[in-house]
Structures are given as C-alpha cells and as structure tokens.
C-alpha cells in the first residue's frame with residue numbers, strides 16, 4: 001500500500017486524472033479568451049465554457065445561464081451575501097445564518113454588520129441541525145436572505161434544505177446555501193430543494209483549485225446580486241474577469257463524472273465510512289459528533305475522550321492524513337467553533353478527529369487506518385493522566401484545573 | 405507544521421511514562437494545565453530523603469506532541485538532580501533542547517510549572533514552606 005493515506009477529502013480532493021486530461025489542451029493549444037468574439041481561438045474557448053456550464057448545471061438541475069463562475073466557494077459565498085445585501089438594500093437589511101457555517105459565510109456576514117446590516121446567527125442543536133421553528137421566528141419584515149449551508153465541512157451534518165427554503169419563501173425571503181461539501185456527493189437539486197443561490201467549488205469534487213460556481217436563479221424569482229468587482233461585465237455583469245477556461249473545463253468534467261458516478265460512489269463510501277466508524281467506536285469513550293443519519297456519506301467526526309487530537313494525529317500522521325478540531329491545529333489556538341456549537345466541551349472538541357473519505361479511498365486503506373488510529377489512541381491513553389483518573393473513577397469536573 | 409526530530413523521538417519513545425504512589429511522603433506530584441485548554445501534565449518525583457536527590461520521575465500528559473516531549477524531557481533531566489538543582493530548570497532550556505516553535509512555548513512553560521508544582525507538593529508533605537509559587541500563565 002502506498003503511504004501516506006489521504007483521509008482529508010473535506011479539505012480538498014485530488015484531481016481525477018480524467019479531469020486533468022480534459023483540462024490540458026486549454027493551457028496550451030486552446031488558449032483563447034472566451035470573451036474574444038472575433039476569432040476561432042475565442043469561439044473554441046467559449047464553446048468549452050458553454051459545455052462546462054451545461055455539465056455543471058445538469059448536476060444541480062439548473063439552467064446553464066444560471067451558472068456564474070468564480071474563483072472558488074469563498075468568493076461565491078462573499079458574492080452571494082454581499083451581493084444580495086447590496087442589491088436588495090431597499091427591501092431590507094437582515095440576514096439569517098447559522099453558527100456552524102464556514103468562515104467565508106460568517107465573515108461575510110460580519111462585514112455586513114459593519115456596513116450597518118443586521119445578522120442573526122442561529123444556534124444549532126446538539127446534533128448540528130438548526131431548529132426550523134427558531135429559523136421561522138427569526139424572520140422579520142427586514143429579512144432579505146437566509147444563508148444555511150447544505151452539508152457541514154467538519155461534521156458532515158446535512159441540513160433540511162427543502163424545509164428551510166420553504167420557510168424562507170413563505171415569508172418572501174431568498175435562500176442561499178453553501179453547498180461546497182454536498183454538490184457531487186449527494187443529490188442537490190436547485191428546483192426540488194427550492195434554492196435561489198448556491199455556492200460550490202472545484203477542488204472538493206476532484207476538480208481543480210481556484211474555480212468555483214455561484215448559482216443564481218433566473219426564474220421564479222429572478223435573483224440578482226451586485227457585482228463585488230468592477231470590470232468587463234462578464235458573467236451577466238455579476239462577476240467580471242477573464243474566465244479561467246482550463247479551470248472551468250475541469251470543473252465541468254468533474255461535475256459530469258459526479259453526475260455519472262455519484263450514486264454508486266456515495267454507497268461505496270458510506271459503507272466504508274460506517275465500517276471505519278464502527279471499528280473506532282469499539283474503543284471506549286469514543287463518540288461520533290453530529291447527526292449520524294442526516295450526514296454526508298463520506299464524513300465522520302469522532303472524539304476520542306482523554307486524548308488530545310493533535311497529539312493523537314502525531315501518532316499516525318506520517319501514514320494517515322486527517323484533521324482535528326483541536327486548537328493546536330488551528331491558527332487561532334481555539335478549538336473548533338463548529339464542535340463547540342454542537343455543545344461539545346472544549347475537552348471533547350480538542351479530542352476530535354475528522355475523517356473524510358473520497359473517490360480514491362480503498363478498503364485496504366480503511367483497514368490500515370482502523371489499526372493505526374486504534375493503536376495510537378491506546379498508546380496515548382496509556383500516557384494520559386485524564387484517562388488514568390477516569391479509570392480510577394475520579395470525576396474530572398471535581399478537580400480545580402489551573403486555567404491559563 | 406513539522407515537528408523537530410527530538411520531539412518526534414520523545415513522542416515515539418517517551419521516557420518515564422507512569423505513576424508513582426502519591427501517598428508516599430517522598431513523592432511529589434504536580435498536576436498542571438486544564439482539559440479545556442488541551443494540555444494537562446502530571447509530573448511526579450521520588451526523592452531520597454537523606455540526600456535530597458531525585459531518584460525517579462514519571463509523567464503522564466494529555467496534549468500535543470510538544471507537550472508530551474516537554475514532559476518526557478523534563479523527567480529525564482530531573483532524575484539524578486537534587487530538588488534544589490531541579491528548581492533551576494528553565495522552560496527556555498526545554499524550548500532550546502526540543503527546538504520548539506513559538507506557538508509551542510507554552511508546552512515548555514507547562515513543563516516548568518509541573519516541575520515546580522511537584523517540588524512544592526513534596527515540600528509541603530515534608531513540612532517545608534511552599535516556594536514562591538509558580539507564576540500563573
């Protein structure tokens with residue numbers, strides 16, 4: 001087996017070789033600018049972009065004209081939130097989102113607050129799902145947008161998107177979803193799900209980095225966002241800049257592959273994920289974080305109580321790549337805000353590991369991971385004073401810890 | 405962030421993991437840090453009451469690789485020193501020895517705190533006054 005094994009597919013995915021192959025000509029021979037209307041180089045590039053738009057639209061059941069190309073999900077999130085805030089300023093200034101959103105959404109909302117807008121950050125229940133009643137109660141006459149992610153990047157929890165959009169629409173409010181972790185992994189249908197705006201990115205679906213999409217509904221209702229960059233008026237005036245043709249071709253191909261293979265892949269990955277999860281839950285005091293039913297098929301997030309996540313990963317990160325909610329792995333030195341929002345104490349958040357399986361994950365790799373993680377947890381518990389206290393029946397909450 | 409060779413070595417082959425009988429009067433125990441902060445160190449020393457020499461030292465640590473390495477190194481350094489000599493161990497010595505990057509300096513501070521806490525516990529048990537306590541970090 002080739003080491004290290006990559007089980008961090010929620011962070012990014014390797015490119016599918018078929019995607020790379022589709023892209024290559026557009027770096028060299030087919031280098032035209034898709035906006036050049038006067039010659040064959042431009043037409044060739046435009047055709048390629050059109051094909052990609054169709055492949056992408058098909059995956060989410062949109063119209064190709066509704067696909068706006070961006071540099072990735074971060075830009076799409078920003079464009080959706082800031083663009084709606086500006087475009088619908090005469091209607092209201094209130095946005096509703098949730099505390100477990102990606103930073104791209106949360107920080108765009110912070111920006112809105114600085115501009116004088118109002119933002120409601122809905123809490124989540126212990127399983128990571130939002131409370132629909134709370135959502136509805138948060139809507140005011142000033143509300144212009146509900147922004148709730150499809151699938152969460154850390155725990156994989158999938159929100160009840162259809163119900164959320166129904167509530168938003170009942171009150172005449174637009175619905176935006178960051179579907180970065182869901183598109184290409186589970187069925188996402190902008191019509192059936194009632195989505196007005198949707199963001200995702202190439203590099204989570206075996207496509208290239210630096211290219212993403214904002215879907216903007218054109219009918220029932222017709223939605224518009226104010227451009228956040230001034231320039232040549234590309235993408236129906238919503239996102240200027242010469243199109244990244246090779247990236248877009250790659251994203252299109254990636255979507256086409258997902259369209260064809262997603263159902264079988266989800267089945268295969270959920271079986272492997274469940275096997276991994278069930279094996280690791282054989283360890284004492286191991287807990288799955290987030291709702292296990294409403295969940296992306298390839299993700300599991302597990303806390304191994306009484307061991308610290310970064311220390312744990314060090315035991316196997318030469319051979320297995322995963323990520324942790326431990327503070328030590330983040331620049332902020334704070335444990336994961338997502339896990340804390342699920343009501344986990346800091347100690348359990350520090351003890352969490354996220355496993356993200358992907359298209360190229362094999363059964364052998366899962367076997368290896370089960371073995372390596374189990375060994376590492378056992379080894380670190382032998383070294384953990386907290387584990388010893390737990391085993392001696394000491395209540396850790398009864399101890400006065402010196403906080404620093 | 406890549407770990408230094410020495411941190412990896414202590415992590416893979418930690419020295420002196422274990423537990424001493426804390427009810428013994430010649431054993432001092434220091435427990436520092438907090439689970440919510442992601443680091444807890446327990447460091448114990450066993451002292452020869454006649455010579456004042458540390459004859460054994462053990463640790464258990466909940467924390468990252470650098471925290472484990474810092475406490476492992478601390479136990480190594482403690483053995484054979486007198487209690488007074490042990491007080492001179494400075495966290496920056498640990499930083500230097502393990503090549504800890506700036507974000508991991510707190511691990512060495514915690515190890516120094518654990519040493520002082522263990523010595524204080526030993527002193528109190530043996531009727532000696534507590535030392536100027538460890539600065540709170």
Ligand SMILES: Cc1ncc(COP(=O)(O)O)c(C=O)c1O
Nearest residue numbers: 072073074102104153178180201
């Ligand atoms: C839910 C979610 N939104 C947004 C992003 C940002 O995507 P990008 O790296 O394409 O900007 C990510 C990935 O990091 C994500 O998981």
